[in-house]
Amino acid sequence: MSKNEDILVELLDQTLKLRFVPHKFQLSLAKNSCLGENNIITVRTGSGKTLIAALIARYWYEKYAKQDKLADFKVAFIVPTRNLVSQQIKVFEKAFASNELLEISENYNPQKIFCSFWLRKIIFLTPQKLFNTLNQTNLTLDSFTIIFFDECHHTNDKHPYNEIMKIYYSTVFHKTVKPLIVGLTASLGAGKGSPYDHLINMCANLDCKTVSNIIDHDDQVDLDTNIPSPLTDTIHFIDLNTEINSIKFNIQFICSQLGLKVKSKQLPKLGHSEFEQFIFDTNKVAAIEMNRDLLTVVEYLNELNLFYQRCEDFPLEYCIEKLKKFVKDSVVEEPTTIKSFCMSKINDFLIELEKKSNFINPKLSCLIKMILKYNKENSRGLVLVRTRHHTKALCEYLNKVNDLKENGISCGFLIGLGCVDGISMNENQQRESIENFKNGKFKVLVATDIAQEGLDVPTCNYVIRYEFVSNEIGTVQSRGRARAKHGQCILITTRGSLNEKRENENCIKEEMMEQALKIFNAIEKNQFLNEFNFKQAKLLSMIRSLSNNYNQIEKILMDSSRVDVHCRDCSQFLFNGSNLRYREPSYFSICKLFKDNMINVDISKQKFFCSVKSCGKELGRLVQIRNSSPLYMIDIKGITFKFPGNKMVPYSKWSGISSQISIQEFK
Template structure:
């Protein structure tokens, strides 16, 4: 054990290590000792390691923070805090405290100890006023903590400081046995396993911690930090907004992006967690401390809208739970539902997406009475048929029946208006969330504190750009290709390149699929792709859009096309020749793209970070390529990256690990310009941006507010680039009007008062519950296999060729494959030089999906549902946009 003690002794001051720093020679020294040594350091007379005398030749004199802390030694110091000084023999060993004089003695000395009044009448070790034996620097440190400690804590602090400073640690000949405080009876001797000792983390003993109360926490931010053992100091307005949560009352916290909504929730969660830990000392008569859930431990679930936020919020909570966070916090992402009961017993706070939690509830893998608190991040989604609203309908149904329901805490940056009156929507949102209280910034003092702690953009400017009137490529495609196909099908030709024309085509296409009209089906397919090209090309570089179109219209070499298919392909080939003949070394760049690059060059400085928000995943790919190849941006060392949400294999998705890698590159400065979809607009913690540009991307009023919240750097700016008099420009102006309405809603809440607002919420709740009963309750569709699941005939959507039975389908995550051997042998045509497979009908050859690898030797053929149709036993055809909409059960691989 002597070797262990020497590890925590500074070789310079010979005292207990304080903020240990690891030198290049691997020896460890106090940070303060190192600072003193380096002050006398010079090239002519370099200082040396006090342990091995290695010269400090390469050490920086003015800064030593770059040296790593020795985490193993730090952990060892934490574990050895329970070793105490024997008052009699001055030995460091396992100690016992005398109940009368409160002094500490080793096992040998306690037997000889006699309790005399003179021994403890005025113990020097507890004399808080006598600091004569400390240096002036030590006294300054001791007095600096006086204001944040109670009198007892301050006395104990002086006693422990004096003990460690005056008495270097000694070794016990008998070996070391942890104290009774550590609750261990294991004797550590010569066979002591040092590595195992360092890797074992002792749970924090909340029973010995000062009793926490709501009143104590609300006294001051520093007091809350100490009592809750947080890794941050909360702000005063955050404590006030946590007040209802601390009181176990449902509430909605409305606070702008970057102002610390997660910390507000964390304060409530940590308080209730500690309270449960300490409740056994209080007794069962205190109603405030009575457990709600069916577990003796505090249980909480934190719900987020998207998968990427699970890890982000779990990491944030590690600052709230610095003690054994890995044994308290658990992300629920890919875990099987049947394993949750095991995880429930191991962990206390769980992080889910809305959808997965709702799925677990539907399948009865979890129940509401398993939790004390549900935190709903981005709670403005709680309306209509959103998954979180489905969950809350079940919640209300249980509550009306008299069953237990957990506490609810909603978090949002903007409550929205839902296309109606802002105040009425706020009332409805609170009714949906069963919350009678809204916590928002209330007065000028809080507003000033918020302004000082959170940066807001200086401006949010709409930049209208004139439409390009002449474009040879678009004109050729419309006149020579799309018009000809439309004339053959008797379709209208007035709205090429618009969303309205795409909606028109989708209706025609679905009717053609049901009628098995091969000609109209083929024509719609070509027109849809050409129309999508025009929509993309309106915003993006021609090269990327044209490459996308070529990939979409790629076909394997076939023996014979049908007549109309040949005609469509002839039009397509004519357009390709036109493109080749008109290409030049200086590609045509549209006005919007020029404005985007000019604005980036104008705003971007050496230390800037910029964010460009776009509508689709394809926009992120095309713009990243365009901007990374732009010579002016290269010259300015502007390094673009991209970020999208997760999705299906065929949808340019970004897996979670790639997503986090992209975010980390942006945060660290490897990339300083991020092109992202709305996944970066809501919730995700991107780096502080100097400018945010929405490029032809307008969602709703909530999106407008939250995109502005991404610009968190000092003197940041926001912009919207859109066409003059476009639909996006009109929608943005409407959103800004609705944003004013949202602010008025909060003002109206203050004017009406809490009691009047609560009456309105209760009335809305009654309407909601009546509607739930009218609809027969919540539909609980089981997610497990059913014996009555209907079998469909799976066919090619384009040519009606039979592919397989739906009973031969299997799924792995969101990927669906067919395991029928005949499907692989006869029904598809995988190309050796391609990563896709196609319908084997010689007159069709349409793409059916990508080829993936389940194992090194086993390819999988992932079916794209938009290439399929499903025929039921009555002969009726059905088409679906997503696999999640397919009604028949599909077994997992």
């Protein structure tokens, strides 16, 4: 029996302890990692990559247990986006007791991660968190037995994944004890140059000399029979109808009228980048010349151009609402002649639009038709769009459509964290949206590309990309969201659009990527290793030179006593830099002279200000720490730093100055 088969038998034995029965192809893909080789596992979406990871982790867990080394067993499972953390934990629960798994959620700081690290066997986190912990605490990569990189095609350039690998290369690569690297992805991508070169680059970045993919015929059959078969993408072309074209024509007409008012030469075509450039340039000229009329016209032209772009994809009511809001916001008491003219043109246009009450947007009606067509008992549909505005507008619109209501189809939306242009979502709302989509309260989910990667809803049977095309990896990933049998993936776009062109290019790239994998499978191992070693040597020398630079920067960190802190407004000297102290997450002054003479304290507000009478700049807040006198927390925006040679530098954040001078920590 060969060593490989040994491993397989052993693996099958392990499966008795799992709460799932792995498919044969999953065992084949896990093999290299169980042999202890760093390895990239690539197989199409939906085939249970996370289960393979759990299998590998379990294999090593048992191995360590047998050798009585379980105390050393530590695994990190890194995922590119936060909402994947809890999702992947659920999969691992099929192979491990939940008290051995730890979800590092957003309220963990590096110190807390460092402390919690020892409590559980497997931690799940985003790469930035791991990176920060490695940099700010004593945690090192050789503490880990295995590191899984989920969606490892990100390991490139300055992505946090690659930053972690740079630490790997500069700290543990030459050691005998180092973590086993396992990369998981549905598609490595084709890169910019040759896809095969790209594949070698990815291997070098991840220090993986093998790429596990389905080679064996039996495995292919096993995959195809057990996992719902892959879908072919279809592009659904839309021809714009006369109504939209007439609206566009109207906007063009109004714009040319506005243009004449400022004697501009012929306007560029609306909806194209030249028009935006024209707006930008003209605005600049108008601002320099202080030409108010021109500024007004440019403002209106810009809004009309936005309308021109929106009316194809968005519901008409949404476009009208946006325009109305613009009109409302720009009302002034005594408008100039030009302003009144623009306003009246827009108002006329709005009245004209209101008449089109039963206007049909062909792209939207196609979307509704698609949803109705693929909607089944207990089915789910994902609509992917480009911007946050799309998600909100489409979601509101779809929820009003009678055809959908009658079929019991309600719709939710999902976007990333934070607030942009007044559209926001926090973590709880995200979780709620996904939960409602899973439990069926929402049968349709409209989302930005946050949902493109990793969102795993088994009943999701169709994905509609609504005028949304990203890169070739995105095409593969979005297809993988349709998990149910006979799933569908449709791209809705205007005929002849840029999106059509890009989608076609993506398909070609995807084909090339498959080809690169075939070359890899066919090529002599030695030849591959030569190419791999060459890339890796290049990578190592680059990292070495980077770390040399880094060490130099470390060395020239200035003694804090060589800088002085001054008031940002009146330049009054406040205290010497040696009196600065850091206590997470803020900075304080411990200078007695400063406290006694340089500031006025407002006890009721718990704030202090520059003591110069004509200044009074706010400099910071009082912070009460248990059983001690108040600390003087300095606001970075209230002060400026004076360097040797009398150079004054204002910083907007503390990380700027703390990378220049050494600041002591509070004890």
